[in-house]
Amino acid sequence: SILIVDFGSQVTQLIARRVREAGVYSEIVPFNRAEEAFQRLQPKGIILSGSPASVVAEGSPRAPESFFQAGIPIFGICYGQQVMCHQLGGKVTANDVDGEFGRAFIDVIAPSPLFENLWKVGEKHQVWMSHADRVEALPEGFKPIAVSDGAPFALIADENRRFYGMQFHPEVVHTPDGGKLIAHFVHDICGLAGDWTMAEFRQTKIAEIRKQVGDGRVICGLSGGVDSSVTAVLVHEAIGDQLTCVFVDHGLMRQGEAEQVVSLFREHYGIKLVHVNAEDRFLAGLKGVTDPETKRKFIGKTFIEIFEEEAKKIGGADFLAQGTLYPDVIESVSFLGGPSVTIKSHHNVGGLPERMNMKLVEPLRELFKDEVRDLGRELGMPDIFVDRHPFPGPGLAIRIPGEVTKERCDILRKADAVYLEEIRNAGLYNAIWQAFAVLLPVRTVGVMGDGRTYDSVCALRAVTSTDGMTAEIYPFQPEFLANVATRIVNEVRGINRVTYDFTSKPPGTIEWE
Ligand code: XMP
Structure with a gap:
């Protein structure tokens, strides 16, 4: 596997996506928990993410020192490159005047196994830059392998230690060869096979769910969306009637959607389903509310309250299954005081109270939306569910600016x-x-x-x-x-x-x- 160390960049999750597209399993962990994740995963390679922080600022995040002694390849992106250079004895300078943002071109000046059969010396390639600080002096053992007008160390390598650093972002689509560069790193430099598939994921997760749950009881909140639907079907496949689904119908669904959910799960899959019609309660609470975050917070909180009430009614459960996806996990890091900025509070992860006293079953935690769709198809779910457009937890309430x-x-x-x-x-x-x-x-x-x-x-x-x-x-x-x-x-x-x-x-x- 590949360990991705997150320093809080808004696009860290795209790195994991590129690694998975290369058929390799990876996990993103915040920098301050990276060491313990390393022990658990025993990765074959490390990727250091970008960050809004500045390496030269006091208290800015660092990679665990032990990573540079582990003898495995490291790939530093933007801040990841700067922090690696800084920690290995190079020099990084702050630059609060200009910096480079957006499309740029790099010149390949030296061959490297990192891009063998992809890029040749003398070629120019488009990349996407977004940085103010930059590396001024390289640590011992490093040499530049590509340069740009604004960054003499656009791409650097220590081929002996298999450490690579780049000032640009290969994980975004505006770096056209970026995905291939990451694939080269995980296949050719880290020696990983690239044989990770959805069928394998399904079997792994079913085994994991059985092991985690034992003969315990699981409750799952169904929203009608792809994420919770796929979660429910997967968990049901693993543990059958130990699963009860609760559909809290807030009355803020699209036309005909609530009926569809009930019939698919009860009739088609034979999953135990409690349908709670709570439209009146939600509308009463939304009366006079016009502020978007107040709407979101109220809906999230009420959802959880009703959910708890239903959990009590059915005699309690030991586990809560949730369709949390990777982007939710990363976005919710900001709730934990991490460096990313909160734009909106997504109600599916942000508001979950510990007081529910249930352990979480989150089998989709590592996946992106389109991967969840692939998994749904793998599980034989109908296209109408699998291909359904995403729908936000707070439903139509956030599509009615002003009072609902x-x-x-x-x-x-x-x-x-x-x-x-x-x-x-x-x-x-x-x-x-x-x-x-x-x-x-x-x-x-x-x-x-x-x-x-x-x-x-x-x-x-x-x-x-x-x-x-x-x-x-x-x-x-x-x-x-x-x-x-x-x-x-x-x-x-x-x-x-x-x-x-x-x-x-x-x-x-x-x-x-
Ligand atoms: P925004 O509006 O932030 O939305 O650009 C990005 C994606 O997330 C969906 N969205 C939500 N999904 N709970 C969810 O499960 C939420 O509270 C929520 N808010 C927005 C949105 O529909 C889009 O797909």
Whole structure:
């Protein structure tokens, strides 16, 4: 395996993804727990991530010194390169004036087994830079193997110790050969085979779940989304009727979704399922609430309360199964006081109280969304579930800026259903990461028939993405959007104007709240 040491970069999870794409198992651990993870994993290679911190700042994170004596290859990215150089006796300088951000080109100046059969001396390659500080003097044993205008040590190597460092980020798609570079590192430098598959993952996890749970009882919160659905089916395959699923229906689901969840799990899979209709309780608590974080916190907290009540009713359980994914784990590091910045509090991990006194079963903790979909297919789940667009835990509440009411939820559900139906009919559903309607707290004037209307505005959003971390807007044909707008205004009472959201992420987030 590969151990990825996280210094808090926003894109650390992409490193793990690239390693997995190379067919190799890896784990990300925060820098301050890296030593103990090393003992447990006995990795064949180490990757040091980037960071928002500065190596020269007092108290900035370090890699465990023992890693440099372990005799295994190390790959330092950006801050990872700087911290390696700093700890091995090189010199790093702070630079708060300019720095390099965005696309850059490097010149390959020396051959290296790191890119044998990929890059040749004399070639120029596009990379993505994002740094202020940089390495000024190399530690003993290192030499530059590629340079850029802004970074004389864009890529460095100590071939004897098999230590590599780069100022650019190979894990992001803007470094076109970055994935291949990481694959070369794990295969050729670390000697790992690249035979990790989803079928293997399924068997490993089933064995792990059986071992962890024994004859204990497991409870699982089902949301209808891919993550919790795949978790439930996997856990059910492992332990059968020791699993009870609880579907807390907050009434903030899309049209027809709650019914679908109940029938799939009860009828198709024969999984024990408790369906709690808590719409009134959620709407009552959301009354008068307009602040996005207050909505999220209330929904997360209430979810957990209801869940606890149901757990008590069924006589308690020893374990809680959750569909936590890798990006959730990393984002939640910021809740633990780690260096990443919290943009939104995701309710599925942030609010889980220790007082529930249950151990966690989180079989998807290492996976990214599309890998979860592969696992769902591996488990024989229907496409409608496996390919479903992601849906946030707080549901429609965060797609209704301003106050959330039953009436506004119903209006939004109708508009959203029309939009998604048109997307499916056009054969575009699977080309889009996420598409949804947002109901704005703005009324505008319109004219229908001979009458004046004064109704709400609906915004349509559709984005492509590979991981939800960054996103591009989906470029619909204008005719397509015009047709959706006409249908929504004609068929959904309460909406008389439709707009399209052209904002990518960053700077926008995918959801509006
Ligand atoms: P943002 O809006 O942060 O969303 O760009 C990124 C992805 O995460 C989803 N999302 C959530 N998922 N609980 C979830 O399980 C949440 O609280 C939550 N908030 C946003 C969002 O739909 C997108 O796919």
